[in-house]
Amino acid sequence: MGLRESLFGCFGAGGQEQGQEPAAAGPASRRPGGVGKRTLRRLSTANLRSLSLQDLSRKLETTKLHAFTLDELKAATKNFSTTNFLGEGGFGPVYKGFVDGRLRPGLQPQHVAVKYLDSDGVQGHREWLAEVVYLGMLSHPHLVKLVGFCNQDDHRMLVYEYMPGQSLESHLFKNLLASLPWSTRLKIAVGAAKGLAFLHEAETPVIYRDFKASNILLDSDYTAKLSDFGLAKEGPQGDATHVTTRVMGTHGYAAPEYILTGHLTAKSDVYSFGVVLLELLTGRRSVDKSRRGREQNLVDWARPYLRRADRLHRFMDPGLEMQYSARAAEKAAGVAHQCLQSVPKARPTMRHVVDALEPLLALDDDVPMGPFVFTVGGAAAEAEAAPAQAGVAGDDNADAEAAGRQGKRHVMSAVHAESPLRSRYASAVKRPESPPTLSRA
Numbered sequence: 036m037g038l039r040e041s042l043f044g045c046f047g048a049g050g051q052e053q054g055q056e057p058a059a060a061g062p063a064s065r066r067p068g069g070v071g072k073r074t075l076r077r078l079s080t081a082n083l084r085s086l087s088l089q090d091l092s093r094k095l096e097t098t099k100l101h102a103f104t105l106d107e108l109k110a111a112t113k114n115f116s117t118t119n120f121l122g123e124g125g126f127g128p129v130y131k132g133f134v135d136g137r138l139r140p141g142l143q144p145q146h147v148a149v150k151y152l153d154s155d156g157v158q159g160h161r162e163w164l165a166e167v168v169y170l171g172m173l174s175h176p177h178l179v180k181l182v183g184f185c186n187q188d189d190h191r192m193l194v195y196e197y198m199p200g201q202s203l204e205s206h207l208f209k210n211l212l213a214s215l216p217w218s219t220r221l222k223i224a225v226g227a228a229k230g231l232a233f234l235h236e237a238e239t240p241v242i243y244r245d246f247k248a249s250n251i252l253l254d255s256d257y258t259a260k261l262s263d264f265g266l267a268k269e270g271p272q273g274d275a276t277h278v279t280t281r282v283m284g285t286h287g288y289a290a291p292e293y294i295l296t297g298h299l300t301a302k303s304d305v306y307s308f309g310v311v312l313l314e315l316l317t318g319r320r321s322v323d324k325s326r327r328g329r330e331q332n333l334v335d336w337a338r339p340y341l342r343r344a345d346r347l348h349r350f351m352d353p354g355l356e357m358q359y360s361a362r363a364a365e366k367a368a369g370v371a372h373q374c375l376q377s378v379p380k381a382r383p384t385m386r387h388v389v390d391a392l393e394p395l396l397a398l399d400d401d402v403p404m405g406p407f408v409f410t411v412g413g414a415a416a417e418a419e420a421a422p423a424q425a426g427v428a429g430d431d432n433a434d435a436e437a438a439g440r441q442g443k444r445h446v447m448s449a450v451h452a453e454s455p456l457r458s459r460y461a462s463a464v465k466r467p468e469s470p471p472t473l474s475r476a
Contacts, residue, residue: 100171101183105190107138112149126162126265127153131197134182146197147182151190162265163191169241169264177230179252179262198260200253203227207248207314214354218396219257220315221363225392226259227251231308232385234261235301240270242278242299246307247288247321248314270301287321287333292379302379308388309374313337316367318352334375341372363395 103111111132112119121129128151135144152163170181185192200206203223206215215223227246234241244266252262271278277298282289290306293299310321313333319326321333330336340350344365348357351364370391376382383391 100167100181101139101142101194103139103183103185103192103194105185105187108132108149108185108192108194111138111147111194115149115151121148126263127151132194134194145182148195148197150193150195152192160191163193165267166193166264169267173234173237173241175230175233176258177226177233177260179260195262198252198262199255200257202249203251203253203259203311203315204248206253207318208320214318214352214356215257215315217355217359217363220355221367221392221396222257223251223253223259224312224315224367225389225396227261227311228308228385228389228392230259230261231304232389234267235270235304235385240301242268242270242301243304243307244268244299245284245288246304246311247285248311251311268299290379291377300379301384302382305374305382305385305388306379308385309371309382310334312367312371312374316351316364316371318354337371338375341368341375360395360398360400362400363398366395367392 109115111134112130113132115128115130119130119132121131123129130149130151132147132149133145134142134147136142152160166181167184170178171184174180179198180196182194182196184194231243231246234243243261243264245263246261250261250263252260254260266283268278268280277300280297280299282294282297284293284307288307288310290303293303310333313319314321317333317337319330319333319336323331323333337350340346344361347361347364347368350368351357351359370383370388373381373383374388
C-alpha cells in the first residue's frame with residue numbers, strides 16, 4: 036500500500052486529542068508484560084518532544100532498552116551502507132544491522148532492523164516517541180521486540196529485532212509465485228489477534244489504531260508480531276467510553292465510526308482486524324482501485340458472502356488452490372462478519388476473537404474441491420468441472436472466473452494439491468530473505 040493511501044489526517048479532524056496530565060514522579064506501577072499507568076502517562080505526554088538522550092534513557096531505564104549512539108549504529112549497519120538498505124516508508128529508510136557484545140557489553144548477538152527517522156518524512160518525533168514508549172514498556176510474543184533507540188542531536192532511530200519473514204502484506208499481495216497455505220493464514224490471524232488482545236487487556240489499555248497487513252511482521256516460523264506503534268493511543272480510563280482524537284490511520288482499515296466522529300475505542304481495532312481477516316480469506320486488498328467499481332472496497336464486496344456457506348467458494352482466495360478446511364473457513368468468515376458490524380458494541384472483544392479462531396487450527400478436513408490445472412506461462416487457465424464437496428455448492432461461472440484470476444496471479448501454479456507441477460515449483464520457490472518493511476505503508 037503506497038504512502039498516498041495513508042491518512043494522517045486526510046479523513047479530517049474528529050475532535051481534539053485528550054491528553055493526560057503528567058503524574059507525579061515516583062516508581063512505576065507495573066505488572067509483568069503490562070504497562071505501568073503512571074510511567075506510561077509520564078512518558079506519553081507532549082512535553083517529551085525535546086528530551087535528550089540521557090533524559091529519555093533515565094525515564095526508560097527499567098525497560099532494558101539500549102540507548103545507542105550514532106557511532107554504534109553506524110558500526111552496526113556498516114555506516115548505513117546501501118548493501119544494508121532494506122526499504123523505505125513513511126518513517127524513513129530501514130537498514131539491516133548486526134549487534135553483539137563487542138558493540139556494547141551485554142548485547143546478545145543478533146541481526147537487527149534500524150529504522151531511521153527522516154526529518155522530511157510524514158512521521159515525526161511524536162510517532163517516534165510513541166514507539167519507544169509503547170514497545171519499551173510492553174513485552175509479548177506477538178509484539179515486535181524493540182532492542183533500543185538513538186536520540187542524538189538530530190538523529191532519531193529505532194532498533195528492532197530482525198524479522199526475516201517480511202510483512203503479511205508482502206506475502207498476500209506481492210509474492211506471485213507462492214501463496215500462503217491455509218494453516219499458515221490461520222496461524223497468522225490467531226497470533227495477530229493475541230497481540231491485539233494483549234494490548235486491550237493491559238493494565239493501561241492501548242489502542243493500536245493502525246492495524247493492517249503491512250504492520251504484521253512474520254518471523255521464520257510465520258509467527259505474527261505487531262509493529263509500528265507510532266499511532267497507538269491509551270484507551271479510555273475510568274467512566275470514559277472512548278478517546279476523542281484526530282482521525283489517523285490507513286484507508287480501508289479504519290472503523291467507520293472513528294472516521295466520522297474521531298471516537299476511538301478498542302472496538303475500532305476489532306473492526307480493523309476484521310478487514311485483515313478478510314484479506315487473509317480472500318487474498319484481496321482492503322481497497323483495490325484496479326477492480327470493478329463494486330469490488331474496489333473489500334468490506335462492501337464481501338458482506339453478502341460472509342454468512343452464506345453455499346457461496347464460500349466464490350469468496351475464498353483462489354491462491355489457496357481450494358485446499359482449506361470448509362468448516363474452518365466458514366467459522367472464520369463468521370468471525371470476520373462479527374468484527375465488521377457497523378455498531379461497535381455489536382463487535383466481539385479481541386479475547387473472544389482469539390477464543391473463536393484458535394480452535395480452528397485443529398480442524399483438518401482439508402479437501403481438494405476439484406482438480407483445476409493451469410497452463411504454465413499462459414495467461415489463460417483451463418479448468419475441469421468437478422462435483423461440489425463439503426457442502427459447498429458448485430457454480431460454473433463463479434469457478435471459471437476464480438480460475439481465471441488464479442491463472443493470472445499464479446501462472447506457474449497448479450490448483451490440485453497433488454499435482455507434480457505444484458510440487459516442482461513449491462520446492463523451487465525460495466522464500467525471500469529481505470526483512471520486513473518496518474515503516475508505515
